[in-house]
Amino acid sequence: MKLGLVTSNRHKLEEYRQGLEPLGVEVEHLDVDCDEIQTETLQDVVRSCLDQLKGAGLSNFMLDDSGLFVPSLNGFPGVYSAYIMDTIGCRGMLRLLEGLGREARFECCIGVCSDELGEFTVTGVSPGMIVREERGTGGFGYDPIFVPEGHELTFAQMDMASKNELSHRGKAMVLLAREMERRMGGRK
Amino acid sequence: MKLGLVTSNRHKLEEYRQGLEPLGVEVEHLDVDCDEIQTETLQDVVRSCLDQLKGAGLSNFMLDDSGLFVPSLNGFPGVYSAYIMDTIGCRGMLRLLEGLGREARFECCIGVCSDELGEFTVTGVSPGMIVREERGTGGFGYDPIFVPEGHELTFAQMDMASKNELSHRGKAMVLLAREMERRMGGRK
Numbered sequence: 573m574k575l576g577l578v579t580s581n582r583h584k585l586e587e588y589r590q591g592l593e594p595l596g597v598e599v600e601h602l603d604v605d606c607d608e609i610q611t612e613t614l615q616d617v618v619r620s621c622l623d624q625l626k627g628a629g630l631s632n633f634m635l636d637d638s639g640l641f642v643p644s645l646n647g648f649p650g651v652y653s654a655y656i657m658d659t660i661g662c663r664g665m666l667r668l669l670e671g672l673g674r675e676a677r678f679e680c681c682i683g684v685c686s687d688e689l690g691e692f693t694v695t696g697v698s699p700g701m702i703v704r705e706e707r708g709t710g711g712f713g714y715d716p717i718f719v720p721e722g723h724e725l726t727f728a729q730m731d732m733a734s735k736n737e738l739s740h741r742g743k744a745m746v747l748l749a750r751e752m753e754r755r756m757g758g759r760k
Numbered sequence: 761m762k763l764g765l766v767t768s769n770r771h772k773l774e775e776y777r778q779g780l781e782p783l784g785v786e787v788e789h790l791d792v793d794c795d796e797i798q799t800e801t802l803q804d805v806v807r808s809c810l811d812q813l814k815g816a817g818l819s820n821f822m823l824d825d826s827g828l829f830v831p832s833l834n835g836f837p838g839v840y841s842a843y844i845m846d847t848i849g850c851r852g853m854l855r856l857l858e859g860l861g862r863e864a865r866f867e868c869c870i871g872v873c874s875d876e877l878g879e880f881t882v883t884g885v886s887p888g889m890i891v892r893e894e895r896g897t898g899g900f901g902y903d904p905i906f907v908p909e910g911h912e913l914t915f916a917q918m919d920m921a922s923k924n925e926l927s928h929r930g931k932a933m934v935l936l937a938r939e940m941e942r943r944m945g946g947r948k
Contacts, residue, residue: 607797607808610843620795648847652840655798659836660856667855668848 576602578635591745618683638680644673662717674702680740689755696744764790766823779933802869810871824870832861850905862890866928877943884932
């Protein structure tokens, strides 16, 4: 089975290939655009993109969206995490959190639209804390200020393999493989 | 001529009626939804909504979108002003601006799609400053921390008439009326 991955990120493509190869799923790069809508949840963004691309005649594809959610900031930066990173950055986040609860979670929602497997979404969650200062030079985005639950290092201080295992996208990938296997099994 | 105003805000309807009545334009309330997309400018949000609603078969309508843009925060909160008000609020904005430039501007973009007048957008801008603490109880959103250029009071400290005259929406309304008149004149 072949599935197209809608992304402009070559690195992501590799992650999907590694995650889905064991299932016999071939992942191809799909260079199309969709308008991400303004809404509260990643699932709504992803569902809207699935609908838009289906409406444009596409089939057998998947895409994802990720965000950081901080309960003491009412979910901010949430679905706008990328924009907010580009504007106020980690420094802005640290200012906003002075004196507030530092619990946070990364979420990654993957949506699939497949002739064989149907349409579905899975969401991987990585709970953790926002630390008091940036640490580490790896990763990107909020990685230097996020420590996953039960660990001491930020995502930016970890090697790629450790981060992939703990990260929201890593977890979403596991859920995705599991759901695909379940749906493939149902067809036998 | 009749134009539908896409809004869930009754108060806005009144403002449009007052602004366009002198031109003989009757403004009706239009209760439809459009998905605001994630993008950098209000004009792109408004254009996308015009396209969506035209695509759904609507004609003779207008809509607007507003935001606060702070250059020292790279434009933040920008097109996500409403979401960011709901999450970090004025308090969060004041924290982010400690030690940074306080220049800011409100923008309001109005988009029109009319059989008679064609399709166009106008953008009203109200330049000013973010003050150091919230002042006043009127208005909503960022009004308590915004003082328009050349004035001392925040929008939240002004009476409605003064605010409407200085505000981004008030200015956009003037531009809208002017552009409509121009286009009406062109048809004579």
